[in-house]
Amino acid sequence: MPQIRRLPEDLVNRIAAGEVVxxxxxxxxxxxxxxxxxxxxxxxVSLVDGGLTRFEVTDDGCGMDRDEIGMALQxxxxxxxxxxxxxxxxxxxxxxxxxxxxxALPSIASVSRLTLESRPRGADSGWRKVVDHGSxxxxxxxxxxxxxxxxxxxxxxxxPARRKFLRTARSEYAAVLDVVRRLAMARPDxxxxxxxxxxxxxxxxxxxxxxxxxxxxxxxxxKDNGVSISLERASEAGVMRLTGIAGLPTFNRGIADQQYLxxxxxxxxxxxxTGAVRGAYSDMLARDRHAVLALFLDLPPExxxxxxxxxxxxxxxxxxxxxxxxxxxxxxxxxxTGDRRSAQSPDxxxxxxxxxxxxxGEWGAGKAGGEEPTGPYAGERSLFAGExxxxxxxxxxxxxxxxxxxxxxxxxxxxxxxxxxxxxxxxGDFPLGIARGQVANTYIVAEAADGLVLVDQHAAHERLVxxxxxxxxxxxxxxxxxxxxxxEVVEMDEPxxxxxxxxxxxxxxxxxxxxxxxxxxxxxRSVPHALGGSDPAKLLSDIDDDLAKHGEAxxxxxxxxxxxxxxxxxxxxxxxxxxxxxxxxxxLREMERTPRSGQxxxxxxxxxxxxxxxxxxxxxxx
Amino acid sequence: MKATIERxxxxxxxxxxxxxxxxxxxIPILSNVLIDAGxxxxxxxxxxxxxxxVENMAAASVDAPGAITVSAHLLxxxxxxxxxxxxxxxxxxxxxxxxxxxxxRFSLPTLPRDDFPVIVEGDxxxxxxxxxxxxxxxxxxxxxxxxxxxxxxxxxxxxxxVSEEDRPVxxxxxxxxxxxxxFTLPRPDGAEGMPDVIVPRKAVAELRKLLEEAxxxxxxxxxxxxxxxxxxxxxxGVVLTSKLIDGTFPDYSRVIPxxxxxxxxxxxxxxxxxxxxxxxIATEKTRAVKMGLEADKVVLSVTxxxxxxxxxxxxxxxxxxxxxxxxxxxxxxxxxGQIDSDTVELHLADAGAPTLIRQDDKSAALYVLxxxxx
Numbered sequence: 004m005p006q007i008r009r010l011p012e013d014l015v016n017r018i019a020a021g022e023v024v025x026x027x028x029x030x031x032x033x034x035x036x037x038x039x040x041x042x043x044x045x046x047x048v049s050l051v052d053g054g055l056t057r058f059e060v061t062d063d064g065c066g067m068d069r070d071e072i073g074m075a076l077q078x079x080x081x082x083x084x085x086x087x088x089x090x091x092x093x094x095x096x097x098x099x100x101x102x103x104x105x106x107a108l109p110s111i112a113s114v115s116r117l118t119l120e121s122r123p124r125g126a127d128s129g130w131r132k133v134v135d136h137g138s139x140x141x142x143x144x145x146x147x148x149x150x151x152x153x154x155x156x157x158x159x160x161x162x163p164a165r166r167k168f169l170r171t172a173r174s175e176y177a178a179v180l181d182v183v184r185r186l187a188m189a190r191p192d193x194x195x196x197x198x199x200x201x202x203x204x205x206x207x208x209x210x211x212x213x214x215x216x217x218x219x220x221x222x223x224x225x226k227d228n229g230v231s232i233s234l235e236r237a238s239e240a241g242v243m244r245l246t247g248i249a250g251l252p253t254f255n256r257g258i259a260d261q262q263y264l265x266x267x268x269x270x271x272x273x274x275x276x277t278g279a280v281r282g283a284y285s286d287m288l289a290r291d292r293h294a295v296l297a298l299f300l301d302l303p304p305e306x307x308x309x310x311x312x313x314x315x316x317x318x319x320x321x322x323x324x325x326x327x328x329x330x331x332x333x334x335x336x337x338x339x340t341g342d343r344r345s346a347q348s349p350d351x352x353x354x355x356x357x358x359x360x361x362x363x364g365e366w367g368a369g370k371a372g373g374e375e376p377t378g379p380y381a382g383e384r385s386l387f388a389g390e391x392x393x394x395x396x397x398x399x400x401x402x403x404x405x406x407x408x409x410x411x412x413x414x415x416x417x418x419x420x421x422x423x424x425x426x427x428x429x430x431g432d433f434p435l436g437i438a439r440g441q442v443a444n445t446y447i448v449a450e451a452a453d454g455l456v457l458v459d460q461h462a463a464h465e466r467l468v469x470x471x472x473x474x475x476x477x478x479x480x481x482x483x484x485x486x487x488x489x490x491e492v493v494e495m496d497e498p499x500x501x502x503x504x505x506x507x508x509x510x511x512x513x514x515x516x517x518x519x520x521x522x523x524x525x526x527x528r529s530v531p532h533a534l535g536g537s538d539p540a541k542l543l544s545d546i547d548d549d550l551a552k553h554g555e556a557x558x559x560x561x562x563x564x565x566x567x568x569x570x571x572x573x574x575x576x577x578x579x580x581x582x583x584x585x586x587x588x589x590x591l592r593e594m595e596r597t598p599r600s601g602q603x604x605x606x607x608x609x610x611x612x613x614x615x616x617x618x619x620x621x622x623x624x625x
Numbered sequence: 626m627k628a629t630i631e632r633x634x635x636x637x638x639x640x641x642x643x644x645x646x647x648x649x650x651x652i653p654i655l656s657n658v659l660i661d662a663g664x665x666x667x668x669x670x671x672x673x674x675x676x677x678x679v680e681n682m683a684a685a686s687v688d689a690p691g692a693i694t695v696s697a698h699l700l701x702x703x704x705x706x707x708x709x710x711x712x713x714x715x716x717x718x719x720x721x722x723x724x725x726x727x728x729x730r731f732s733l734p735t736l737p738r739d740d741f742p743v744i745v746e747g748d749x750x751x752x753x754x755x756x757x758x759x760x761x762x763x764x765x766x767x768x769x770x771x772x773x774x775x776x777x778x779x780x781x782x783x784x785x786x787v788s789e790e791d792r793p794v795x796x797x798x799x800x801x802x803x804x805x806x807x808f809t810l811p812r813p814d815g816a817e818g819m820p821d822v823i824v825p826r827k828a829v830a831e832l833r834k835l836l837e838e839a840x841x842x843x844x845x846x847x848x849x850x851x852x853x854x855x856x857x858x859x860x861x862g863v864v865l866t867s868k869l870i871d872g873t874f875p876d877y878s879r880v881i882p883x884x885x886x887x888x889x890x891x892x893x894x895x896x897x898x899x900x901x902x903x904x905x906i907a908t909e910k911t912r913a914v915k916m917g918l919e920a921d922k923v924v925l926s927v928t929x930x931x932x933x934x935x936x937x938x939x940x941x942x943x944x945x946x947x948x949x950x951x952x953x954x955x956x957x958x959x960x961x962g963q964i965d966s967d968t969v970e971l972h973l974a975d976a977g978a979p980t981l982i983r984q985d986d987k988s989a990a991l992y993v994l995x996x997x998x999x
Contacts, residue, residue, distance in 0.1 A: 488877075
């Protein structure tokens with residue numbers, strides 16, 4: 004009979020390392036979190052070969068003295084659970100530091116060569132301890148500025164099983180960069196630098212604002228194309244706070260890699276949160292586009308369990324529904340106002356094209372066919388270079404048209420409407436300005452106090468009709484339940500049935516009445532009227548996929564939204580229809596009144612604004 | 626092959642068979658009709674592999690027997706445009722078929738007849754006859770309820786089965802999951818022991834078209850568990866053969882309510898018109914009409930978020946307690962459109978239960994409609 008033995012200490016550490024440290028990025032995350040917990044204001048990370056050969060983290064935190072260094076390398080030794088809490092019931096639930104398990108350093112030390120140097124603030128000298136795969140090889144005084152420096156070399160050099168699963172230096176570096184970016188976003192008050200092989204790839208300063216830090220790290224455009232969120236809600240357990248910056252729906256991406264979520268300053272990947280984000284952006288983004296955002300959720304520590312996974316990337320909420328509702332409502336209210344800001348500018352690529360073409364000497368050179376622009380708008384044609392353009396007009400020919408502004412401006416050419424009203428009419432309280440004309444019978448050109456506004460008439464009207472339909476309660480009428488003559492039995496596996504059964508109440512509100520039918524089948528009693536022709540089995544399995552992935556049945560709502568969107572599409576002004584000035588102005592005014600009118604149902608912008616400064620730039624007047 | 630034929634005969638015959646031919650085909654020969662010239666007559670045949678129609682037409686003369694296939698739609702369009710009363714000569718030679726009429730000449734590409742797929746009928750043990758009129762009514766009363774949803778293929782047709790109740794009957798039923806239509810007639814001789822079959826939607830549609838021209842006679846029906854054959858117009862008539870849907874039709878008898886105690890009687894025409902009028906308000910996707918049942922009247926109403934509201938009172942005989950129930954207006958109209966008497970009976974239970982609709986207790990047709998939550 005095999006004997007039960009207690010495992011030796013270094014083996015225990017190595018097993019623990021398997022949970023905490025799986026690649027350089029995860030080891031680095033632990034070390035940087037330690038630096039943050041130590042109260043550092045500057046953290047420098049440098050690595051070689053994506054951290055495979057060596058990485059080093061230097062901070063100016065509180066430091067450790069000789070004894071503490073020794074202790075820090077013991078398992079389950081930490082300073083992060085204060086004396087007062089230990090022994091108390093629920094100590095872990097009140098953790099406010101990033102770490103608390105006391106496992107990371109000894110785990111890393113057991114699978115690499117770890118050099119730990121530290122000098123407490125105020126002490127006149129530092130100490131160094133070097134541990135090579137669990138055995139101490141040096142324990143000596145060291146010279147360094149106050150703070151701590153941790154160097155990890157040859158990670159997994161003696162653990163071939165692990166080493167085999169490491170990727171190339173490049174992809175390990177990508178993982179490291181992601182970790183550092185997330186941590187840097189979480190703490191805008193701390194300066195971070197990241198050097199990779201002698202090249203500085205990230206440098207952010209101390210004490211930055213959240214928006215600044217986030218957009219510096221994600222994308223500079225986010226600051227201009229996002230709304231900042233700041234929302235508090237008091238609950239019985241304490242105050243729940245949501246801050247951060249959310250990209251406008253028009254600023255979207257094909258993959259969801261730029262959604263950064265932080266719970267109590269801790270970067271997490273949680274499907275509840277990603278589901279909530281998708282819910283908030285639903286009907287503003289196409290299903291295959293993803294929002295860009297960084298959200299910081301702060302809530303009382305006892306409301307969230309971070310001790311789900313050693314790497315602490317997953318969290319559990321005590322009241323998940325409340326958190327989800329809070330995020331969705333917070334995001335939606337922020338987005339419903341944010342999209343009317345005047346900062347919505349055309350993207351850099353479009354601007355670039357606009358600026359470069361006149362230099363070629365010939366407008367729309369090399370483009371055949373298409374419509375001929377009217378005189379007044381000839382100078383603007385390069386914006387529509389894709390569809391309009393014929394090689395006839397040269398710059399020299401376009402110029403007279405501009406000079407003839409006074410007389411020709413009013414003359415509609417080739418079926419386009421030109422506004423003849425006085426230019427002084429522009430009032431500051433119309434953010435989208437006064438309509439001046441229509442281009443290609445599709446785009447409204449409006450003049451606002453601070454720039455030139457272009458509106459896609461079909462996209463804009465479609466959105467308005469959709470919002471109107473929704474406000475009028477059309478959502479409820481498409482989701483009316485049509486009862487089935489013969490209830491449909493859909494066989495599914497048991498977990499799927501459990502998930503669907505839990506969501507049954509919510510689905511019933513949307514007209515899909517389902518109930519459990521034995522252990523592994525569901526019975527469909529009614530389907531939403533608008534989806535009456537669809538196959539219940541397919542619908543149910545799609546909804547279940549969604550539930551499994553996002554923890555929420557967004558799909559049914561989205562399908563019904565699609566029906567509404569189709570109705571909206573049929574009921575809206577098409578591209579190519581000539582609009583009268585009054586109609587254009589009415590459309591602009593309604594867009595100003597309607598929330599979320601800044602993007603069409605698929606997340607494309609309904610309007611762009613070219614600021615006066617940009618216009619002047621085009622003419623070299625700046 | 627060489628034959629001459631009246632333009633009118635050719636046109637009538639082609640119009641029967643050409644609708645079987647799908648407009649777009651991956652197998653080229655399925656776009657063609659087979660023309661087989663025999664003794665004094667031409668046989669024309671079209672198929673889509675599931676359904677085939679064969680028609681015999683009298684030829685003015687057959688000079689050389691033979692068979693060839695040629696594009697159905699092309700030949701049909703040509704026949705349509707030829708002058709009335711002209712004699713059309715068809716002659717096949719060297720992969721071409723020459724069509725001549727008056728001063729027109731067409732030379733059409735052909736495919737060899739041996740490649741033309743013919744449905745193997747096999748043994749059709751059950752055979753009986755029905756008057757064409759009865760068969761046409763059976764189709765009319767039930768086909769509107771046939772499902773168009775491809776995933777539940779077993780609902781894409783009319784279900785025919787025999788059963789022994791107080792007397793032997795043949796029943797036809799169709800449903801799309803929201804409503805059911807059933808037509809019952811006395812079992813014809815020879816139908817006893819008939820297997821349960823589902824006649825596909827396309828075969829039903831083609832059959833109904835063919836019946837329109839042969840309403841006076843009888844239709845000979847031969848079937849097995851997998852094929853069905855309808856023969857109309859006796860010798861020289863039309864034969865339609867179809868594969869049957871290989872599936873199990875749900876046991877629909879369970880959903881026909883028997884205990885609905887609230888009886889509403891009213892004039893189907895004014896009811897239909899009322900529903901149609903109030904549904905004007907409903908948008909395309911929200912066709913719900915609400916019926917408020919009160920003593921001796923029904924209040925029909927529709928509320929639409931963007932189009933306002935509509936209401937209409939329809940006089941009726943109703944003595945049970947007042948309540949409200951909603952239906953899809955289109956479903957209701959489909960059913961009411963089938964009733965051609967002065968009264969229609971609606972047997973209701975409550976706002977969530979299936980509703981039974983029929984002309985009276987003697988009518989052959991019976992409908993069940995599921996309500997909608999409004």
